[in-house]
Amino acid sequence: MSQAQLMDGAGLARRIVEETAKRAAGLKDRTGMAPCLATVLVGEDPASVTYVRMKQNRCRKAGIESRHVALPAGTTTAELVDTLTALSADPTVHGILLQHPVGPHIDERAAFEAIAPDKDVDGVTLSSYSAMSFGLPGFVSCTPGGIMRLLDEYDVDPAGKRAVVVGRSAILGKPVGMLLLGRDATVTYCHSRTTDLSSVVREADIVVAAVGRPRLIRGEDIKPGAVVIDAGYNEGNVGNVDFDTAVTRAGLITPVPGGVGPMTIAVLLEQTVTGAERQVGV
Structure with a gap:
């Protein structure tokens, strides 16, 4: 049985932080x-x-x-x-x-x-959410921003794909759906009141699990070859996706830990340096 390719968020995050450190050093040298x-x-x-x-x-x-x-x-x-x-x-x-x-x-x-x-480098204000929704300049919510960077790193073009976001929090579920929509995905939001969640997930080319329930998304509900982004973290290094079963059906999947988590901090640091550059005018 084939296994999905793991999306190495830790490795990508290291490269982003290394580039961010160079920019930070350059800013300090200049100013x-x-x-x-x-x-x-x-x-x-x-x-x-x-x-x-x-x-x-x-x-x-x-x-x-x-x-x-x-x-x-x-x-x-x-x-x-x-x-x-x-x-x-x-x-x-x-x-x-x-x-x-x-x-x-x-x-x-x-x-x-x-x-x-x-200064909203965590992307939590209404202003930042509006910018994400309308595709305007501004700071993205860090975890959604990290997810989009992971998709780009693995050449996943959301355009035309069915994306299912499980979760509707103001700093994760909602903004990642808007970012996917901005890249021409067809986005469905699911949540605690969604009827027959499994049937919706089965249609997804891209699944983003962003709820606080361990192993909510089961492997048998993953469309063969789908991209699975697990943005959850629960005690015992367990995500929102049942990794052991999902890895046998997905095409790409994020591990927990080592997937989305490191990307969140990397984007936070990157946006802090961007904010500093903008504020000092360089």
């Missing part, structure tokens, strides 16, 4: 200023603390300064908005990342909208 990413974390959720620390380490390796703002768990929406507004006005900060989720007592959308569009 004396290194690109700076500000990370904001509310509370001390262990997973979020780990993610932020990892992003700080990757920044350092890419020649990007990292400024971390740690706020107590009891921070109010107004206090968080004030923090993000101040960072947006700071000329030494070129990108802002609000680690989410922020807690149920905070209006997350209000917090996101406090981030200036030209």
